[in-house]
Amino acid sequence: MGKGRLEAFSDGVLAIIITIMVLELKAPHGTGFDALGPLMPSFLSYVLSFVYVGIYWNNHHHLLHAAKSVSGAVLWANLHLLFWLSLLPFTTAWMGENHFEALPSAVYGFVLLMAALAYYLLQRLIMSTDGPDSLLKKAVGSDWKGKLSPVFYATGILTSFWQHWLAQALYVFVALMWLVPDRRIERAIKH
Amino acid sequence: MGKGRLEAFSDGVLAIIITIMVLELKAPHGTGFDALGPLMPSFLSYVLSFVYVGIYWNNHHHLLHAAKSVSGAVLWANLHLLFWLSLLPFTTAWMGENHFEALPSAVYGFVLLMAALAYYLLQRLIMSTDGPDSLLKKAVGSDWKGKLSPVFYATGILTSFWQHWLAQALYVFVALMWLVPDRRIERAIKH
Amino acid sequence: MGKGRLEAFSDGVLAIIITIMVLELKAPHGTGFDALGPLMPSFLSYVLSFVYVGIYWNNHHHLLHAAKSVSGAVLWANLHLLFWLSLLPFTTAWMGENHFEALPSAVYGFVLLMAALAYYLLQRLIMSTDGPDSLLKKAVGSDWKGKLSPVFYATGILTSFWQHWLAQALYVFVALMWLVPDRRIERAIKH
Amino acid sequence: MGKGRLEAFSDGVLAIIITIMVLELKAPHGTGFDALGPLMPSFLSYVLSFVYVGIYWNNHHHLLHAAKSVSGAVLWANLHLLFWLSLLPFTTAWMGENHFEALPSAVYGFVLLMAALAYYLLQRLIMSTDGPDSLLKKAVGSDWKGKLSPVFYATGILTSFWQHWLAQALYVFVALMWLVPDRRIERAIKH
Numbered sequence: 001m002g003k004g005r006l007e008a009f010s011d012g013v014l015a016i017i018i019t020i021m022v023l024e025l026k027a028p029h030g031t032g033f034d035a036l037g038p039l040m041p042s043f044l045s046y047v048l049s050f051v052y053v054g055i056y057w058n059n060h061h062h063l064l065h066a067a068k069s070v071s072g073a074v075l076w077a078n079l080h081l082l083f084w085l086s087l088l089p090f091t092t093a094w095m096g097e098n099h100f101e102a103l104p105s106a107v108y109g110f111v112l113l114m115a116a117l118a119y120y121l122l123q124r125l126i127m128s129t130d131g132p133d134s135l136l137k138k139a140v141g142s143d144w145k146g147k148l149s150p151v152f153y154a155t156g157i158l159t160s161f162w163q164h165w166l167a168q169a170l171y172v173f174v175a176l177m178w179l180v181p182d183r184r185i186e187r188a189i190k191h
Numbered sequence: 192m193g194k195g196r197l198e199a200f201s202d203g204v205l206a207i208i209i210t211i212m213v214l215e216l217k218a219p220h221g222t223g224f225d226a227l228g229p230l231m232p233s234f235l236s237y238v239l240s241f242v243y244v245g246i247y248w249n250n251h252h253h254l255l256h257a258a259k260s261v262s263g264a265v266l267w268a269n270l271h272l273l274f275w276l277s278l279l280p281f282t283t284a285w286m287g288e289n290h291f292e293a294l295p296s297a298v299y300g301f302v303l304l305m306a307a308l309a310y311y312l313l314q315r316l317i318m319s320t321d322g323p324d325s326l327l328k329k330a331v332g333s334d335w336k337g338k339l340s341p342v343f344y345a346t347g348i349l350t351s352f353w354q355h356w357l358a359q360a361l362y363v364f365v366a367l368m369w370l371v372p373d374r375r376i377e378r379a380i381k382h
Numbered sequence: 383m384g385k386g387r388l389e390a391f392s393d394g395v396l397a398i399i400i401t402i403m404v405l406e407l408k409a410p411h412g413t414g415f416d417a418l419g420p421l422m423p424s425f426l427s428y429v430l431s432f433v434y435v436g437i438y439w440n441n442h443h444h445l446l447h448a449a450k451s452v453s454g455a456v457l458w459a460n461l462h463l464l465f466w467l468s469l470l471p472f473t474t475a476w477m478g479e480n481h482f483e484a485l486p487s488a489v490y491g492f493v494l495l496m497a498a499l500a501y502y503l504l505q506r507l508i509m510s511t512d513g514p515d516s517l518l519k520k521a522v523g524s525d526w527k528g529k530l531s532p533v534f535y536a537t538g539i540l541t542s543f544w545q546h547w548l549a550q551a552l553y554v555f556v557a558l559m560w561l562v563p564d565r566r567i568e569r570a571i572k573h
Numbered sequence: 574m575g576k577g578r579l580e581a582f583s584d585g586v587l588a589i590i591i592t593i594m595v596l597e598l599k600a601p602h603g604t605g606f607d608a609l610g611p612l613m614p615s616f617l618s619y620v621l622s623f624v625y626v627g628i629y630w631n632n633h634h635h636l637l638h639a640a641k642s643v644s645g646a647v648l649w650a651n652l653h654l655l656f657w658l659s660l661l662p663f664t665t666a667w668m669g670e671n672h673f674e675a676l677p678s679a680v681y682g683f684v685l686l687m688a689a690l691a692y693y694l695l696q697r698l699i700m701s702t703d704g705p706d707s708l709l710k711k712a713v714g715s716d717w718k719g720k721l722s723p724v725f726y727a728t729g730i731l732t733s734f735w736q737h738w739l740a741q742a743l744y745v746f747v748a749l750m751w752l753v754p755d756r757r758i759e760r761a762i763k764h
Binding site for chain 3: 583584586587588592593595596598600601605608609620623627631647752
Binding site for chain 2: 075104
């Protein structure tokens with residue numbers, strides 16, 4: 001079975017998620033600088049989520065690129081990942097409108113955590129479908145980023161009830177960690 | 192005529208349907224656990240509809256994969272299927288916001304029923320376009336799932352006026368029945 | 383220059399137009415049959431517009447299929463067509479919510495008229511880009527449907543101020559006229 | 574690494590941006606000509622932004638067409654461009670609803686300016702990835718349009734606080750300047 005339509009469908013869903021989040025940035029009624037101020041938390045949430053969806057699209061691109069073929073189970077693992085990412089517009093809006101308060105920040109982290117686990121599951125499934133000499137397996141290697149991220153998200157969820165800015169700092173930190181493009185797969189393909 | 196654009200357009204529409212449904216999950220004003228509670232029915236409706244669109248995408252993927260070519264009639268049968276699926280965001284929102292009451296649950300089932308019939312029609316049309324040695328025909332076989340589902344939906348519509356949770360149980364059951372990936376087509380292609 | 387991205391972008395825009403129109407079907411607050419009644423005009427508008435976008439997608443599919451190559455002018459003529467079609471969700475909502483009153487019906491017809499002229503322009507441009515032995519030219523032939531439709535739309539616009547149901551009847555009639563798939567291009571390719 | 578998915582994802586995001594902007598054109602409650610009047614500024618904003626997204630799609634199409642390959646940095650430079658363009662629906666709505674007042678007009682220009690800089694950055698990155706005999710480098714040449722546009726946008730931002738119609742005139746002028754399709758790349762490919 002080809003990878004083409006899986007990529008096309010995922011691209012479509014990710015493109016829509018990344019774009020409809022901006023609909024939560026409602027145009028304010030006033031036209032002064034003071035009308036923009038209250039939008040700041042929503043805007044910052046949007047930027048963070050935009051970067052996260054960008055990271056997922058980027059890594060997904062590399063992941064599928066290195067995959068040899070996809071099975072029925074891979075299709076569903078991919079939909080499972082898209083499900084959690086599809087909740088990002090909701091959690092982004094909730095966190096932004098409520099100025100990063102405790103529970104919205106925790107729920108935001110929870111969705112990130114579930115998406116990370118879904119991505120990990122998808123990666124494992126593709127590896128096992130590809131068999132022992134999986135190009136992806138070599139490329140991913142120890143996958144310390146993939147293993148560290150859920151730990152940070154979980155810490156973020158817990159700290160959001162104590163000091164919510166610490167949770168935000170953790171979410172930003174993980175995003176920056178992934179922003180460095182994943183050259184492992186590019187390298188493995190070249191060799 | 193190529194299948195490429197039919198697949199691309201269908202992927203686009205399905206990706207949008209699956210994603211805009213989340214716009215009905217409005218971010219609540221409060222930030223406590225009690226603010227999330229009232230969202231539960233809407234969230235559960237969303238999960239069910241997400242799974243259904245996922246199933247349709249999955250089966251559509253297999254269907255087109257096994258099709259040899261598409262005719263003008265197939266294009267319209269496909270649009271007919273997309274029409275019924277495009278009503279899912281509406282019925283999902285209506286059912287969720289009204290806590291699975293009788294009529295919304297019946298209408299939800301009605302749209303599922305019409306989509307199932309549209310899918311069946313599309314399948315038959317592709318088979319007849321492909322002619323006597325259609326790969327799809329062999330792959331689909333007795334198609335007991337495709338024949339059983341409308342019966343369950345119709346039962347769901349009727350029972351929703353009596354015990355609406357029974358209708359929900361039926362819709363969930365059919366979804367689970369289809370979640371098992373359709374290996375028939377994969378197998379037929381391999382042989 | 384390739385046709386691939388022009389097709390992909392147009393598919394994306396048409397897929398979004400056809401799907402976001404359903405967002406205007408707001409889930410009613412009540413849960414009885416009487417809550418569905420007021421939605422009927424909006425629902426009927428939606429069906430009509432869904433069919434129209436389906437027709438445009440279908441014909442666009444055939445048009446690009448028969449085109450040999452695309453120029454910069456063709457890209458803009460295509461965007462011009464997409465602009466008028468992008469106004470359909472607005473006119474559909476306005477006409478539906480106001481029970482097919484005079485001005486909304488006229489504006490609905492006006493957008494259909496402009497889209498028809500934009501399609502005609504796009505068709506002419508592709509023909510002239512393809513040169514004297516354009517496959518499209520042979521396929522389109524006398525193009526009586528393309529020439530008749532704007533006349534019907536213009537009549538619809540005028541009659542909507544007099545008897546608005548006559549305008550609706552004309553719009554439905556043109557849609558039915560086009561629903562018959564355009565076999566001319568399929569035939570021309572086979573020969 | 575292939576260009577295919579980068580093009581597909583960008584097409585998806587641009588198609589959604591260009592289409593969801595129309596959701597800000599809310600169907601008015603009245604049905605007379607006087608109900609359409611107040612929509613005019615929003616409609617004109619929509620037309621301007623539609624043309625801008627069309628220009629970006631067009632130029633992006635040519636840009637990627639001339640690119641030999643894409644690196645991880647190019648993927649992120651592309652997401653950076655899409656980020657600024659994704660803010661267009663917000664600034665379009667804000668400017669339109671407030672009848673082109675000073676600050677909304679300035680913010681509209683600011684987003685155009687940032688998108689122009691992001692495009693310039695993306696172009697430079699593709700050139701440097703392609704190496705010394707980059708086809709794109711020859712095609713782009715002096716790039717006077719790309720260098721002039723930010724100057725006009727910056728002037729627009731400043732003048733919007735003084736005479737806001739001057740800012741609008743500048744934004745329209747730059748759009749017209751770009752509407753002339755960029756034949757440089759088409760020519761360079763032919764030679």
